[in-house]
Amino acid sequence: MxxxxxxxxxxxxxxxxxxxxxxxxxxxxxxxxxxxxxxxxxxxxxxxxxxxxxxxxxxxxxxxxxxxxxxxxxxQLDDSIAHLRSLKRRGKSVIDFAVSHTLSMSLFPAFLHSLQGELGGVRTRQLVANVDDSVQALKNGICDFLLAFEDHTLTPDHFRKLDLQTEELIPVCQADDAGQPLFNLDDDRQAVLPYLSYPREIYLGRCVERLLCHLPRSIELRQASESPLADSLKVLAMQGMGVAWVPSFAIREELRQGFLVPCGGSQWRSPLQICLYRCNRPLPEDAEALWQFLHARYSASTPLPASDGFES
CATH class of the missing domain: 1.10.10.10 (Winged helix-like DNA-binding domain superfamily/Winged helix DNA-binding domain)
Structure with a gap:
């Protein structure tokens, strides 16, 4: 073509x-x-x-x-060209992050906020793409860091990793008038449920597919809609369109206010590890200093659970 x-x-x-x-x-x-x-x-x-x-x-x-x-x-092409042209102009006071769409909306801003004292006058720049394109941006040297879900293709031979935070992929749906899930994955009386899915080729789609390969009970999940964006599926779930698996950091407020409720037990959930990656090659001075600070903060401990992480 x-x-x-x-x-x-x-x-x-x-x-x-x-x-x-x-x-x-x-x-x-x-x-x-x-x-x-x-x-x-x-x-x-x-x-x-x-x-x-x-x-x-x-x-x-x-x-x-x-x-x-x-x-x-x-x-995406316009953004990429603008970014590449800006690389020629950037000094040491700019740190570039590649971030997937899902992480860019809420988790990345909170991550930056937690670093305010360390960044000082250093500017940051965010390259937003899907998970696979963000990984490619790191491999190609377009960014200094990649904030992403854990990716086993980024091996220690060429990349370094910090485990930042542990989250979950949670099945959620709209609540009924009694505050109970409209669609209940654990209710044997509900044999067919509408399912809001990710495309199979993206990271979260692959996570859900692995989970559904071993269903806790016999149930038919009938696809009602598909979107590559977790926020889109979240909105559809809030409108009563079906069950969506959404990262826990993206639905804290919706769960707190009752706009969404979990609709399955722990066996329907999947862990999500949030990581920061860099290449093994030398980084610009400011980026290297930030990595050393983050390495001291995170490498000596196990990944923080969501409630203790960098979200405010």
Whole structure:
């Protein structure tokens, strides 16, 4: 597959203007040239993305799905290019962290807050991506540190690791009027339950799949929706759409306020180890000093449970 990035920008423009002529003007090309580029994109992906019979122009079902992919690809590419260009300008007073989406929303800010006294005037920069892309960023030297779930592919031969905090992947759902789980994994009377899943190819998806390979009881989990983002599944669970496995650090407040309740015992839970990684190669001075401080803080003890961790 050979897709030019300008085709993605063309397509995203068309989704906004719903007009070939207006998008051609916006993209500074003639309308026939713009139409050929959209057709070339469709040929590359193997399906029609645009319904040309409708006025204004509408997307096909495949086009609506591809719109999400195109938007994410363009945004990630723009962010990556901006980050790479900034590397040329950065001095020793910038420390770069790669952080997965799930950890970036609540856990990473708390982690930084716990380091305020040590960072002083040192700036930090966050590269947010999915877990696998964040790992790749560390391997490629794009960042100084990786804050992630434990990854056994990052071996001691090339990487160093600090175990920071232990969390859990917890099944949760909406509560009924009595405060009990709407969907109860331990209730033998509920043989079929709606399931809010992660894609199997991402880290949390693999964790849940391993857990479900050994079900504590006979039950059918019928997929109701899928998302790569834990926060999206959390919201769907709060709306009563089904059971979602969500990291414990992402739902503390929702559990406290009763917006969500655990819907299964400990046998339905899976541990999550939060780690900080670095490469074995030398780091910039400020990053190395931070690593030495964190090494002294964490290496002499077992990982902190969530209640004693760096979350405020």
């Amino acid at each position: 050979n897709i030019e990035t300008k085709w993605l920008d063309d397509f995203l423009s068309l989704t906004q203007t719903q007009s070939f002529s207006r998008s051609a003007t916006e993209r500074h090309v003639t309308q026939p040239a713009f139409s050929r580029r959209i057709r070339a994109l469709e040929t590359a992906v193997g399906c029609e993305l645009v319904d040309r019979t409708s006025v204004p122009v509408q997307l096909t079902a495949e086009g609506r799905l591809f719109q999400i992919t195109a938007r994410n690809l363009v945004a």
